[in-house]
Amino acid sequence: MVQSSSSPQLPENVAVVLRISAGSFVDGFSVSLQILEDGQIIQEDDDLPPIPAAPEIPQLYQEWQNISLEGSRQLQAVSGQVTNVANLENWRQRTQSLEDYCRRWFQDRAFSSLRDRIRANTRVRTDQSVPIIIRCPTRDQNQNELLRRLPWHIWDLFTNLPNGEFALFTNFRPQVATLEAPVRVLAIFGSSQGGLQLEQDQAALKILEQRGAEIIRQSEPSEETLSRLLFDEDWDILFFAGHSSSQGTSGQIQISQGNLLPLHALRQSLRRAVTRGLKLAIFNSCDGLGIADFLTGLNVPAVIVMREPVPDRIACQFLLYFLREFSQGTPLCLAVREARDRLESIQSIFPAASWLPTVCLNPNQPELVWPVPTPLPPPSPVSRLRSYFRRHSFIIIGFATFALIVIIAVARPIACQIFPAICIDQVENLEKFISIGRHSIANSKVQLSEPYLSLKKQGIDAFAKENYGDAATIFDNLRSQAQQNKYAPGGYQKALAALQDPEILIYRNNAFVNIRHTQNPNLPIYTIAVTAPLNLDAGLGILFGVAQAQDIAVKQEINLQVVIANDSNNPAQAQQVAEILSNDAKILAVVGHYTSPNTCAALKVYSSKELVLISPTSTVVNLQSNPNCGGDPNKVFFRTVSSSRVEAHSLVQYLVDVLKKPQPKVVAFYNSKESFSKDLFAQFVQVIKAFKGGVIATFDLSDPNFDTSQLPPEVKDADALAVLPDGQTNDTIAFQKAINIIKLNNREKPVLGANPLYLQEFINQAKDTTVNRLFLAVDWHPKQCGAAAFAKQINEYWGGDLNRRTALAYEAVQAVLQAIKLSNSPVTRQDIQQKLSETEILPGVAASSAIIKGLPISFDATGDRRELTTRAIVTVNDKLRFDLVKDVPCPNQQ
Numbered sequence: 001m002v003q004s005s006s007s008p009q010l011p012e013n014v015a016v017v018l019r020i021s022a023g024s025f026v027d028g029f030s031v032s033l034q035i036l037e038d039g040q041i042i043q044e045d046d047d048l049p050p051i052p053a054a055p056e057i058p059q060l061y062q063e064w065q066n067i068s069l070e071g072s073r074q075l076q077a078v079s080g081q082v083t084n085v086a087n088l089e090n091w092r093q094r095t096q097s098l099e100d101y102c103r104r105w106f107q108d109r110a111f112s113s114l115r116d117r118i119r120a121n122t123r124v125r126t127d128q129s130v131p132i133i134i135r136c137p138t139r140d141q142n143q144n145e146l147l148r149r150l151p152w153h154i155w156d157l158f159t160n161l162p163n164g165e166f167a168l169f170t171n172f173r174p175q176v177a178t179l180e181a182p183v184r185v186l187a188i189f190g191s192s193q194g195g196l197q198l199e200q201d202q203a204a205l206k207i208l209e210q211r212g213a214e215i216i217r218q219s220e221p222s223e224e225t226l227s228r229l230l231f232d233e234d235w236d237i238l239f240f241a242g243h244s245s246s247q248g249t250s251g252q253i254q255i256s257q258g259n260l261l262p263l264h265a266l267r268q269s270l271r272r273a274v275t276r277g278l279k280l281a282i283f284n285s286c287d288g289l290g291i292a293d294f295l296t297g298l299n300v301p302a303v304i305v306m307r308e309p310v311p312d313r314i315a316c317q318f319l320l321y322f323l324r325e326f327s328q329g330t331p332l333c334l335a336v337r338e339a340r341d342r343l344e345s346i347q348s349i350f351p352a353a354s355w356l357p358t359v360c361l362n363p364n365q366p367e368l369v370w371p372v373p374t375p376l377p378p379p380s381p382v383s384r385l386r387s388y389f390r391r392h393s394f395i396i397i398g399f400a401t402f403a404l405i406v407i408i409a410v411a412r413p414i415a416c417q418i419f420p421a422i423c424i425d426q427v428e429n430l431e432k433f434i435s436i437g438r439h440s441i442a443n444s445k446v447q448l449s450e451p452y453l454s455l456k457k458q459g460i461d462a463f464a465k466e467n468y469g470d471a472a473t474i475f476d477n478l479r480s481q482a483q484q485n486k487y488a489p490g491g492y493q494k495a496l497a498a499l500q501d502p503e504i505l506i507y508r509n510n511a512f513v514n515i516r517h518t519q520n521p522n523l524p525i526y527t528i529a530v531t532a533p534l535n536l537d538a539g540l541g542i543l544f545g546v547a548q549a550q551d552i553a554v555k556q557e558i559n560l561q562v563v564i565a566n567d568s569n570n571p572a573q574a575q576q577v578a579e580i581l582s583n584d585a586k587i588l589a590v591v592g593h594y595t596s597p598n599t600c601a602a603l604k605v606y607s608s609k610e611l612v613l614i615s616p617t618s619t620v621v622n623l624q625s626n627p628n629c630g631g632d633p634n635k636v637f638f639r640t641v642s643s644s645r646v647e648a649h650s651l652v653q654y655l656v657d658v659l660k661k662p663q664p665k666v667v668a669f670y671n672s673k674e675s676f677s678k679d680l681f682a683q684f685v686q687v688i689k690a691f692k693g694g695v696i697a698t699f700d701l702s703d704p705n706f707d708t709s710q711l712p713p714e715v716k717d718a719d720a721l722a723v724l725p726d727g728q729t730n731d732t733i734a735f736q737k738a739i740n741i742i743k744l745n746n747r748e749k750p751v752l753g754a755n756p757l758y759l760q761e762f763i764n765q766a767k768d769t770t771v772n773r774l775f776l777a778v779d780w781h782p783k784q785c786g787a788a789a790f791a792k793q794i795n796e797y798w799g800g801d802l803n804r805r806t807a808l809a810y811e812a813v814q815a816v817l818q819a820i821k822l823s824n825s826p827v828t829r830q831d832i833q834q835k836l837s838e839t840e841i842l843p844g845v846a847a848s849s850a851i852i853k854g855l856p857i858s859f860d861a862t863g864d865r866r867e868l869t870t871r872a873i874v875t876v877n878d879k880l881r882f883d884l885v886k887d888v889p890c891p892n893q894q
Helices: 057-065 085-106 108-122 139-151 198-210 223-232 263-275 289-297 313-324 332-346 381-391 393-418 454-464 467-486 490-497 500-520 537-555 571-582 598-607 642-657 675-692 713-719 735-747 760-770 789-798 804-822 827-842
Strands: 013-022 028-037 040-045 130-135 165-167 184-189 214-219 236-242 244-247 250-256 257-264 280-284 304-305 357-361 524-534 560-566 587-590 614-617 637-638 665-669 695-699 720-724 751-755 774-778 872-876 882-886
Touching: 013 393, 028 108, 028 184, 057 085, 085 257, 108 774, 130 357, 139 214, 139 236, 139 289, 139 393, 139 454, 139 774, 165 332, 165 713, 184 198, 184 223, 184 332, 198 214, 198 313, 198 537, 198 789, 214 223, 250 263, 250 289, 263 289, 280 313, 289 304, 289 393, 304 675, 313 332, 332 357, 332 804, 454 467, 454 490, 454 500, 454 560, 454 872, 467 490, 467 500, 500 537, 524 804, 537 587, 537 789, 537 804, 537 827, 587 598, 587 804, 587 827, 598 614, 598 637, 614 804, 642 751, 665 675, 665 713, 675 695, 675 720, 675 735, 695 713, 720 735, 735 751, 760 872, 789 804, 804 827
Parallel strands: 013 130, 130 165, 165 357, 184 214, 184 236, 236 280, 280 304, 524 560, 524 587, 587 614, 614 637, 665 695, 665 720, 720 751, 751 774
Antiparallel strands: 013 028, 028 040, 244 250, 250 257, 304 357, 774 872, 872 882
């Protein structure tokens, strides 16, 4: 269970997500619980007792569903409609049988425990609604559908929680603005074939007009008219009344007699309507779950549908009751509950009437509430100034502009210190930082000389023109020439730079997989992205690992395509890159980012789009559930690296056991303004206390007044220094101060360092002051047990030894490829997330690591790597290279 403290002030919005998975009606289901306040997960329980088996529900439901009513709003009414009292009585009996069985099921202690936990942890006012959102991601789609159709409202949770309402899960999406006056409604009325009383729906909508809504009505419109209205105008609410039916995760409506319109024909128009502010869709028609799935897939925040074929009278009555409540300011879910409860009065004639209406919600979204009409302002002196303004507008505008410039110049520095987010500038021409092969990546550290630079440009030009065969050939020739020229006099460095350009290898393989797919369309292309700071060696190390993993996958006839993105080690740019990658539906997963602040900024975007992010280097503890990172409601974050807790423990353990400093006294240097450095420092303090030691002095590397011209006097009493800088996020000031501290120490005291110091460029600056006195904790080193084969492979690919960033990025791609392999075709983002989540609980799902022989790649419920519970220790040898001084146990010895 994960729980955070909450403030006494009641939240504005509360939602409960009940996730039912991994089971069946025969065996029972596992269940987990999330409680959200104002869009943030404040409690998460995954230690709940399983829901018991209910083997008779499928049959009872099927028998109940086989009876339908004459005059329903279903497009294709099933045979055997109710036409007489005998059939009506049979329908009542079947309804009662299913309801009685469900009530007994809901009385099980597992449901009681769940009910009590929800009641105890939802803090709401009496005028607030609490959507109880059912999420059903089991492997069996038929079971998912049945779970979504059950009469959940008869569970006594809703008796004990009078402001609760059953809802269906859509997705965790970014919040959108709530309704504002005047509300614009597009009301579509389809065919009334079969005697539907659609005029009653038209009359009910007048309630909204009386509350200030602007309603545009369209009766039996053409597809062209609907598309134009949705595409060109702004709508808050989309309403449809008539015949409809679901088809898988979509549906169709009858817009006129004999004219059926599949909703996917309106996909782009509906998508445009959402971007222009569509907030609620109401389909007062039959069999709407597939329709709801389609609309919520387009990010419509809330949808109201009928879960089953609905009798015409029920549809009319529900709409009338609902609009009365909702237009008076009752929150959406409470209004749906009120209207549904009122339908119980006609269940003697229409059994199960109250089962049908349901709302489908994004748990992050603030509750939709009808806006209070804005009254016209009373006459004021301002109106009398309008004529004056028109006559003297040039002078007034000039003065206002000058005043605004002065205010911005004075206030912006202050505002930026208080609210940094408002000073984040959008990166211009961001597309230059992202490429699949059509251009080079902007701000990359890679620098090529002739003839390799010209050859690379030729290959990119061919790729941009989709001449993939020419592109692959040019890139192959480039690498072949570089390989030959490596041994030519004076050509080694230029050739090595070309061989160590991961862009070239990735673009070559991207071209090749497109050729192979054209030749054999049955071999699908799987696209992933890698995002890292390519202006730093650390980012290039990540790209090396991805390029190497792709090349091996392509040789194994897997059409893996890689999109490269440069986040420039800047959280604002990382977030903008994430937006672009997330909106590319072809991308199944992302490998990156480098530092935790960049990963945190981007995760807010990836989670809302259900795009898996696997980081090989971000180590902040509990990053997945961190509210500053968005809380990751869709659980898309995983990492192949161990956490900073493991890093801190490994360093202190080495200090105590190997360097023989029991109960050590340490002076610590860290950056209080950066999340990774702060987190590692916090973990270090906790761990050293557990070893009965302590931090005797702390210094902030981000403090402009901290002088690094000399060591603090407290150092003389210390057993060691802990130098824990950031990963050069945004600037290098703290990092350079860390280097100065180590140089001033001059090998006097042992130094425990943070992993961002694992850079050759760092050694080049600190030089021999690090030799055998700087110790870092790493998850992979070429000399550690089980790493020899991969270390040899790295050397063959890149002409030298590389570090953990390359290895762990390689593992990240391995994990994605295993998830693809285990998924059905076509592979979706949700498949990748599910398979990675299952690595902890199901045998045979985890990939086998190539970087350490015998090690699997599996993740726990928080996305953390399960196998990496301790780290190897490295130091700097007299050749000024990182060398292994303490190994971890071999996998087969664990």
